[in-house]
Amino acid sequence: MTExxxxxxxxxxxxxxxxxxxxxxxxxxxxxxxxxxxxxVGLVGESGSGKSMTALSLxxxxxKPRGQVTATRMDLDGTDLTRLxxxxxxxxxxxxxSMVFQEPMTSLNPVRKVWEQVxxxxxxxxxxxxxxxxxxxxxxxxxxxxxxxKARLDAYPHxxxxxxxxxxxxxxxxxxxxxxxxxxxxxTALDVTTQxxxxxxxxxxxxxxxxxxxxxxxxLGIIAEMCDEVNVMYAGQIVEQANVFDLFERPSHxxxxxxxxxxxxxxxxxxxxxxPSIPGMVPNLAxxxxxxxxxxxxxxxxxxxMQKDPGLADLGNGHGARCWLHLPHDAHPQGETA
Amino acid sequence: MTVSPDLxxxxxxxxxxxxxxxxxxxxxxxxxxxxxxxxxxALLVFLAIFAPIVSPHDPxxxxxxxxxxxxxxxxxxxxxxxxxxxxxxxxxxxxxxxxVGIVPSLISxxxxxxMGVLSGYIGGKVDFVxxxxxxxxxxxxxxxxxxxxxxxxxxxxxxxxxxxxxVGWAGVARVVRxxxxxxxxxxxxxxxxxxxxxxxxxxxxxIFPNVVPTLIVLFSLSIPDAIMWESSLSFLGVGVQPPEASxxxxxxxxxxxxxxAPVVAIAPGVAILLTVLAxxxxxxxxxxxxxxxxxx
Amino acid sequence: xxxxxxxxxxxSIPVLIGITxxxxxxxxxxxxxxxxxxxxxxxxxxxxxxxxxQMHLDDPLWTRYFxxxxxxxxxxxGTSIKLNRSVTSLIMKAFPNTLYLxxxxxxxxxIIGIPAGILSAVxxxxxxxxxxxxxxxLGVSMPIFWSALLMQYIFALKLKWLPVSGFYGFEYVIxxxxxxxxxxxxxxxxxxxxxxxxxxRHDYIRTARAKGLREVGVISGHALKNALIxxxxxxxxxxASLLSGAVITEAIFGIPGVGRISINAIQARDMPxxxxxxxxxxxxxxxxxxxxxxxxxxxxxxxxxxxxxxxP
Numbered sequence: 001m002t003e004x005x006x007x008x009x010x011x012x013x014x015x016x017x018x019x020x021x022x023x024x025x026x027x028x029x030x031x032x033x034x035x036x037x038x039x040x041v042g043l044v045g046e047s048g049s050g051k052s053m054t055a056l057s058l059x060x061x062x063x064k065p066r067g068q069v070t071a072t073r074m075d076l077d078g079t080d081l082t083r084l085x086x087x088x089x090x091x092x093x094x095x096x097x098s099m100v101f102q103e104p105m106t107s108l109n110p111v112r113k114v115w116e117q118v119x120x121x122x123x124x125x126x127x128x129x130x131x132x133x134x135x136x137x138x139x140x141x142x143x144x145x146x147x148x149x150k151a152r153l154d155a156y157p158h159x160x161x162x163x164x165x166x167x168x169x170x171x172x173x174x175x176x177x178x179x180x181x182x183x184x185x186x187x188t189a190l191d192v193t194t195q196x197x198x199x200x201x202x203x204x205x206x207x208x209x210x211x212x213x214x215x216x217x218x219x220l221g222i223i224a225e226m227c228d229e230v231n232v233m234y235a236g237q238i239v240e241q242a243n244v245f246d247l248f249e250r251p252s253h254x255x256x257x258x259x260x261x262x263x264x265x266x267x268x269x270x271x272x273x274x275x276p277s278i279p280g281m282v283p284n285l286a287x288x289x290x291x292x293x294x295x296x297x298x299x300x301x302x303x304x305x306m307q308k309d310p311g312l313a314d315l316g317n318g319h320g321a322r323c324w325l326h327l328p329h330d331a332h333p334q335g336e337t338a
Numbered sequence: 339m340t341v342s343p344d345l346x347x348x349x350x351x352x353x354x355x356x357x358x359x360x361x362x363x364x365x366x367x368x369x370x371x372x373x374x375x376x377x378x379x380a381l382l383v384f385l386a387i388f389a390p391i392v393s394p395h396d397p398x399x400x401x402x403x404x405x406x407x408x409x410x411x412x413x414x415x416x417x418x419x420x421x422x423x424x425x426x427x428x429x430x431x432x433x434x435x436x437x438v439g440i441v442p443s444l445i446s447x448x449x450x451x452x453m454g455v456l457s458g459y460i461g462g463k464v465d466f467v468x469x470x471x472x473x474x475x476x477x478x479x480x481x482x483x484x485x486x487x488x489x490x491x492x493x494x495x496x497x498x499x500x501x502x503x504x505v506g507w508a509g510v511a512r513v514v515r516x517x518x519x520x521x522x523x524x525x526x527x528x529x530x531x532x533x534x535x536x537x538x539x540x541x542x543x544x545i546f547p548n549v550v551p552t553l554i555v556l557f558s559l560s561i562p563d564a565i566m567w568e569s570s571l572s573f574l575g576v577g578v579q580p581p582e583a584s585x586x587x588x589x590x591x592x593x594x595x596x597x598x599a600p601v602v603a604i605a606p607g608v609a610i611l612l613t614v615l616a617x618x619x620x621x622x623x624x625x626x627x628x629x630x631x632x633x634x
Numbered sequence: 635x636x637x638x639x640x641x642x643x644x645x646s647i648p649v650l651i652g653i654t655x656x657x658x659x660x661x662x663x664x665x666x667x668x669x670x671x672x673x674x675x676x677x678x679x680x681x682x683x684x685x686x687x688q689m690h691l692d693d694p695l696w697t698r699y700f701x702x703x704x705x706x707x708x709x710x711x712g713t714s715i716k717l718n719r720s721v722t723s724l725i726m727k728a729f730p731n732t733l734y735l736x737x738x739x740x741x742x743x744x745i746i747g748i749p750a751g752i753l754s755a756v757x758x759x760x761x762x763x764x765x766x767x768x769x770x771x772l773g774v775s776m777p778i779f780w781s782a783l784l785m786q787y788i789f790a791l792k793l794k795w796l797p798v799s800g801f802y803g804f805e806y807v808i809x810x811x812x813x814x815x816x817x818x819x820x821x822x823x824x825x826x827x828x829x830x831x832x833x834x835r836h837d838y839i840r841t842a843r844a845k846g847l848r849e850v851g852v853i854s855g856h857a858l859k860n861a862l863i864x865x866x867x868x869x870x871x872x873x874a875s876l877l878s879g880a881v882i883t884e885a886i887f888g889i890p891g892v893g894r895i896s897i898n899a900i901q902a903r904d905m906p907x908x909x910x911x912x913x914x915x916x917x918x919x920x921x922x923x924x925x926x927x928x929x930x931x932x933x934x935x936x937x938x939x940x941x942x943x944x945x946p
């Protein structure tokens with residue numbers, strides 16, 4: 001992907017490892033992507049593929065000292081995240097980069113009033129007084145479309161529906177007008193109607209506030225609807241990245257093709273055939289197969305796939321796929337690397 | 339519109355085939371404090387069984403000319419107000435403490451398990467009655483309840499068993515009941531039911547074996563409690579009676595001469611402390627190995 | 635809120651009645667005639683018969699129980715055989731001393747237990763954690779009567795800093811309160827630690843961190859209130875263990891409290907006095923449970939709204 005000055009976030013070679021009693025587990029490897037200003041970038045993959053871990057690594061929320069995050073570059077709008085201290089990262093959290101979590105039910109503190117929680121970043125980062133915070137939270141509640149916002153200020157989380165809680169979480173994420181909002185499966189726990197409302201709200205807010213968004217999901221439908229750019233993740237790596245049109249028009253990694261094929265199409269007659277799915281399951285990160293990580297489940301596997309992990313092949317227009325199908329591998333005779 | 343459910347499988351951990359017993363023993367052996375506790379308990383059991391052989395003196399022989407002798411090579415911990423060897427009396431005290439630790443715990447375990455399984459499995463009125471009874475027993479301050487039992491039945495070792503079992507069964511019943519309730523919902527119980535197994539069969543053949551690990555933990559953790567209660571009762575004069583050598587009683591007698599010969603009162607207390615600690619370590623180790631969900 | 639409190643009180647009434655019944659049966663089916671026991675050999679059969687009639691010992695058990703129950707409800711727990719005084723007045727005279735001791739001990743246990751538990755949880759698996767947890771296990775494994783003697787020996791007999799026993803001022807409560815408080819401090823420390831560790835695993839802690847709160851703010855603002863809710867309920871259980879412990883501490887330190895009354899009653903085989911003091915202690919424990927449940931509901935807004943306070 002070419003370097004653009006208009007990127008809010010630019011990540012190169014992000015790697016996250018966990019050190020345990022039984023050695024290291026590398027949960028993220030070779031993660032590189034950009035988020036353009038005002039863009040929505042998707043991270044899609046199965047659970048365990050490393051989507052959420054990517055978000056936590058960017059936020060500096062990987063539990064220390066067991067988790068170690070390294071990168072050759074992690075640039076948030078001119079701030080080099082790799083050079084920041086723990087406290088420096090903390091000061092960015094909630095102010096320049098914020099996060100909306102998957103479970104609105106459990107992500108809010110049950111014993112504190114909603115407005116206090118939503119307004120807390122203002123107290124932390126801007127030293128605002130309670131009265132001013134309350135007024136600002138009210139504005140935010142109106143903006144994220146919470147009905148009867150005044151009455152909801154003093155509510156406790158359990159008194160709000162899932163949809164309202166997620167709106168409150170979004171209000172919390174946006175209250176300091178961050179440069180980047182990471183939404184980790186923000187609609188997975190919600191029912192379908194509420195899901196659509198929340199997604200519409202996020203699109204609308206992006207247009208009005210101009211915040212860039214990283215959208216983490218396992219739902220390709222949400223990707224198609226929301227995102228400008230997409231990164232497909234598998235077993236801790238990005239296996240394909242492209243803009244959303246290219247990804248759906250020319251899926252180039254066998255895994256992406258499998259994902260797209262497993263989406264049931266409304267036009268197809270139901271039950272006419274078994275829904276295709278990718279055989280096998282996500283490998284255990286502690287016991288990765290040698291070579292390409294997807295190889296054991298891949299229908300197009302070649303001898304080379306067993307020997308060497310493919311790099312990201314450049315397919316032009318910022319489109320990349322981590323697959324030997326698109327890489328010249330005759331230059332690598334079998335057995336060259338173990 | 340979501341990715342097919344076949345894909346939504348979490349990373350699969352390798353399932354190791356190993357027996358519960360071996361796993362437990364391995365986990366237990368990794369716990370150094372638990373091993374240390376086990377060694378101490380084994381030593382104590384040995385001393386208690388072979389007390390007449392291993393102890394240096396006669397626990398009951400009085401020698402008034404040898405009162406309050408300081409610790410020496412003959413009397414390692416000195417002598418008490420009747421000139422009896424303190425160490426010997428502590429070794430004999432281990433017999434009482436171990437018996438009192440084990441017997442009432444077993445009785446309350448048996449009663450509690452029976453009541454708990456019955457309460458959890460039958461439910462309804464049986465459950466209501468048993469649980470209200472347990473509520474009452476738990477509402478009594480344990481020491482006072484035990485004191486009342488000792489007052490009514492008289493102060494001796496057997497009645498200590500009765501008192502401690504009466505105090506202890508309710509806690510066991512509560513834990514077993516909640517486990518039974520959880521087990522009742524499991525498929526294999528429903529399967530047994532569908533296969534026409536009787537209630538009694540289900541309770542004793544299917545539910546009981548699944549409660550056993552919890553019972554082992556409860557048992558091991560109630561031993562130190564029982565030892566503590568017995569020593570407190572004996573200290574207060576409503577437990578084991580002199581001239582028997584219960585640790586609580588030894589402390590109680592020794593306290594009169596605290597200034598002259600502090601070892602007489604302090605040493606049996608150390609024995610209680612170490613024994614209770616050792617059983618607690620063993621119990622904690624067993625709990626962590628057998629039933630991590632019970633932790634704290 | 636009020637509804638919950640009322641319902642909770644109603645539930646504890648049958649427990650109370652059951653407890654009085656158990657207690658009464660246990661104390662009144664003693665083998666051997668209590669009056670004869672009391673009078674020993676110097677009482678003529680006529681005197682024994684008169685006293686027996688006076689105490690209604692000839693009536694059937696259940697009549698005596700209902701007489702006792704109706705008396706107890708009116709605050710009359712009978713007359714002490716030995717001291718020939720109203721049991722209620724004896725207990726009421728002794729209770730403030732027990733309350734004073736228990737309150738001091740409770741404060742000691744919170745001052746030690748809660749900070750130790752918090753520190754252990756925050757610095758999990760560190761030296762501090764192991765130190766405090768070892769210390770608390772030691773507190774739980776140490777017989778109260780023994781640590782009391784140890785303190786008496788060191789601080790009163792050897793160092794002569796504090797009086798050995800008696801009850802004439804604040805300095806007399808220091809040792810008993812520390813002995814009694816320390817034994818429950820261990821329980822409180824362990825509970826605080828495990829409860830805080832449990833709370834720290836919740837999603838909303840991650841949310842708080844994602845807002846850029848300092849770790850201190852995360853713990854004090856988001857974790858502590860949730861973590862201390864179960865600690866508050868342990869205070870009810872603490873009342874029971876403090877009362878049990880008070881029997882021993884009062885005996886050792888010579889504090890004229892309810893615990894000492896029950897010990898004296900046993901030694902003098904004074905059944906009405908024992909019955910009254912044990913019943914009194916048990917009612918206190920039940921009241922403590924009641925208060926804890928209600929406190930719990932006040933602290934946790936989820937339960938509070940279930941009790942029909944309505945939405946804001």
